[in-house]
Amino acid sequence: xxxxxxxxxxxxxxxxxxxxxxxxxxxxxxxxxxxxxxxxxxxxxxxxxxxxxxxxxxxxxxxxxxxxxxxxxxxxxxxxxxxxxxxxxxxxxxxxxxxxxxxxxxxxxxxxxxxxxxxxxxxxxxxxxxxxxxxxxxxxxxxxxxxx
Amino acid sequence: xxxxxxxxxxxxxxxxxxxxxxxxxxxxxxxxxxxxxxxxxxxxxxxxxxxxxxxxxxxxxxxxxxxxxxxxxxxxxxxxxxxxxxxxxxxxxxxxxxxxxxxxxxxxxxxxxxxxxxxxxxxxxxxxxxxxxxxxxxxxxxxxxxxxxxxxxxxxxxxxx
Numbered sequence: 001x002x003x004x005x006x007x008x009x010x011x012x013x014x015x016x017x018x019x020x021x022x023x024x025x026x027x028x029x030x031x032x033x034x035x036x037x038x039x040x041x042x043x044x045x046x047x048x049x050x051x052x053x054x055x056x057x058x059x060x061x062x063x064x065x066x067x068x069x070x071x072x073x074x075x076x077x078x079x080x081x082x083x084x085x086x087x088x089x090x091x092x093x094x095x096x097x098x099x100x101x102x103x104x105x106x107x108x109x110x111x112x113x114x115x116x117x118x119x120x121x122x123x124x125x126x127x128x129x130x131x132x133x134x135x136x137x138x139x140x141x142x143x144x145x146x147x148x
Numbered sequence: 149x150x151x152x153x154x155x156x157x158x159x160x161x162x163x164x165x166x167x168x169x170x171x172x173x174x175x176x177x178x179x180x181x182x183x184x185x186x187x188x189x190x191x192x193x194x195x196x197x198x199x200x201x202x203x204x205x206x207x208x209x210x211x212x213x214x215x216x217x218x219x220x221x222x223x224x225x226x227x228x229x230x231x232x233x234x235x236x237x238x239x240x241x242x243x244x245x246x247x248x249x250x251x252x253x254x255x256x257x258x259x260x261x262x263x264x265x266x267x268x269x270x271x272x273x274x275x276x277x278x279x280x281x282x283x284x285x286x287x288x289x290x291x292x293x294x295x296x297x298x299x300x301x302x303x304x305x306x307x308x309x
Contacts, residue, residue, distance in 0.1 A: 013161065
C-alpha cells in the first residue's frame, strides 16, 4: 500500500489548561521561591529533602514540619548539555540540565545551569539565580550559574 | 511568611500534524466548492456525513459520493452556558445533532442566528456559509432556522419520513 501524497495536512494543538493543587509542602517550597528562598524539609531521620516532598521516599514516613533554608550555592553532581534547545525547553539558548546538590541539602535537585559548557564539570560550584518576576512556580528559579 | 501558594499552572500541550486522509480530504475539497458531500454504504445504503471511508456497521468500503442538502433537522441539542479557555463562541450557544436532508447520520454543529431558547428537537435549519470557504467544516459558521415547519424525530434520533 502506498501512502497518499495529496492529502490535506494541518497543524493541530491539543491543550489542557490544568492547574494543579500543590499541597502544603510543595506550596511552601514554591512560596519560598517566590520570596527568593530555597527551602527543604527535614525528615524524621534528619535528612533535608530538596525539593521537599510530603513523604520520605526511602521509609514512607511523613516528613516533619521543619522547613530549612538551603543554598543559595551548591555543587553539580551530574549534568547534560543541551546544545539545541527545543520549543518546550525552559531557555532558548544552549544550557545544561543538572543535578545540583544545594549546600545544606541531603538530595540533589534537577534544574537548569545557564553558564557556558566549558565552565561546567562534575563538582562545579553554582549559585541560584532567581527570575525578576516571581509568581510561586519552579521557574521563579531561573537556574544556576557557575561560581568562578 | 507571605501568602501561601496552593495552586500552580501545569498545562499539557500536544502539537500534532493531522493528515486528513483520502476520504476527509475529498470532503474538505467539496466544502471549498460550497457543497456538503457524504458517502453511501453499498450494503446498508446509509449516507454518512462527514463521510467515512468504510461503513462502521457493515465493514465495507464506502465509495459512492452523495451530495446532501444544506438543510436539515435538529435531532438533539445541548446549550453551552459555561465559558472555558480556547472557546470560539461566546456562551450561551447551542450545539446540535443535525440530520441533513439526504443523510442518515447526524452532523454535530452549532445552531445560531436565533435565541438559544428557540432551539428544539425537530427544528428545521440551514447551513450559513462563510463568503470565502476554507478547507474546514468551520466554513459552515453554523446552522440557522430556515422557517420550515418542524419535523417529527423518533426515540432513536431519526427524522420520521
